[in-house]
Amino acid sequence: MSSQSFRFSPEHPTAQNITLLNTSSSRYEGDWPSIPHSHAFTELFYVRDGQGDFLIEDQIFPISKDDLVIINPHINHTEISKGSPPLSYFTVGVDGLCFSFNGHKEYRIFNCREKKTDLLFYFNSLFQELDRQSEGYETICSHMLDILILQLRRITDSPFELITAQHPSKECAHIKRYLDSNYGENITLDHLSELSHLNKYYLSHEFTKYYGISPINYLNRKRIEVCKELLENTDYGISDIAHLTGFSSQSYLSQSFRKSCGMTAGTYRKLKKKRKDPI
Incomplete structure (x- = not known):
């Protein structure tokens, strides 16, 4: 060559x-x-x-x-x-x-x-x-x-x-990609620790240092983002969306969604649908 x-x-x-x-x-x-x-x-x-x-x-x-x-x-x-x-x-x-x-x-x-x-x-x-x-x-x-x-x-x-001069480690980058692709699974910090071969407390510290958010909070944020997409673009029920995005129950999704977005998932869907409907 x-x-x-x-x-x-x-x-x-x-x-x-x-x-x-x-x-x-x-x-x-x-x-x-x-x-x-x-x-x-x-x-x-x-x-x-x-x-x-x-x-x-x-x-x-x-x-x-x-x-x-x-x-x-x-x-x-x-x-x-x-x-x-x-x-x-x-x-x-x-x-x-x-x-x-x-x-x-x-x-x-x-x-x-x-x-x-x-x-x-x-x-x-x-x-x-x-x-x-x-x-x-x-x-x-x-x-x-x-x-x-x-x-x-x-x-x-x-x-x-634009990433900072301090690069994420290969292990943290791998965990981020895993969370982006597998958010619908039952994921715990212990499971991520096994995947990365890092102590779970060290993993959480390093992930937060590089991405400004803990791996579990990043997972929840990712799930909320997907929930929004499904609420806007599908007719799936709230319980189905909870299952597809990895939330353990509809009530947990509702609690997390309200905390993140300041409104219920149902209200969010109605607002988005109203904006899309022609006058």
């Missing part, structure tokens, strides 16, 4: 407090094993040419020219080249930025041709500066990253979450 890499110090943050950590330009030549790996930062992976598969956790996605893959921190991934021409791609490691996609996924794949967005121009410009390394190139690259991030906002249709 032919590859050219650059690493940056955190002395050149962007205007959005996002730091360009490292970049690489690579071409698959069959001499490099595709081993799943993860990073403590967000990675942007842009396919310049070729085709292959991109493995994310336990899923496989076909990728080809002009595809952009965005992978949040602590997500296992790797690429596999298939056919000719081989995969040729840019990677950009970005610190201080995390994407919050619809469906609570930690990754997203876009085809920039379909989006009619020439992101390749910005990647090429970035790497031209890196190749030449003229005076002030790191500052220019940081500003170019700002522009690239703004372009990403246009095509993702997803909110951004």
Whole structure:
């Protein structure tokens, strides 16, 4: 595999407090094993040419020219080249930025041709500066990253979450993803402790330090968010919603919902329905 890499110090943050950590330009030549790996930062992976598969956790996605893959921190991934021409791609490691996609996924794949967005121009410009390394190139690259991030906002249709310089540990990131996907299950702090292989008090402390909320309170907040979606968009009864979202009973859902939203679940549904109904 032919590859050219650059690493940056955190002395050149962007205007959005996002730091360009490292970049690489690579071409698959069959001499490099595709081993799943993860990073403590967000990675942007842009396919310049070729085709292959991109493995994310336990899923496989076909990728080809002009595809952009965005992978949040602590997500296992790797690429596999298939056919000719081989995969040729840019990677950009970005610190201080995390994407919050619809469906609570930690990754997203876009085809920039379909989006009619020439992101390749910005990647090429970035790497031209890196190749030449003229005076002030790191500052220019940081500003170019700002522009690239703004372009990403246009095509993702997803909110951004700017994370602090203190990164969540791999264990806490895993627990957060687990809660986002399994909120309907019967989950206790002891169960989360077993999953993370951490003492439950240490887990709660670390999770709160990184996310500003305890894991159980985060779980309850997540359940309330899903309750709102179901109340607005379905005709499920309150007891059914309680069961689907992991609340032990309808009364516990009602108590939690009133505490969080200042009204009953039934009142919330009526208000939302009234706003949707035409006059």
